[in-house]
Amino acid sequence: MNWHSAAEFFGMGGYGLYVWGAYGATTALMTLEPWLAARRRRRALQAAVGESQR
Known part of the structure; x- marks a missing residue:
């Protein structure tokens, strides 16, 4: 994947809450x-x- 901004990276294509929640x-x-x-x-x-x- 290629992200154009930090917000896109942390958003993870709409799955950021799940991804970062799992890491947390x-x-x-x-x-x-x-x-x-x-x-x-x-x-x-x-x-x-x-x-x-x-």
């Missing part, structure tokens, strides 16, 4: 997942330490 959702989820995994790990380690002190 993917970026958000790929950012969120490591944070959630670290949080789950931290809580599991805290629970394991709590169990061993009983």
Whole structure:
């Protein structure tokens, strides 16, 4: 494809909302997942330490 302006590029021939929405959702989820995994790990380690002190 050949775009003549930035607006045409971001519009993606009328599909820009879907294309950029998919990129945005993917970026958000790929950012969120490591944070959630670290949080789950931290809580599991805290629970394991709590169990061993009983």
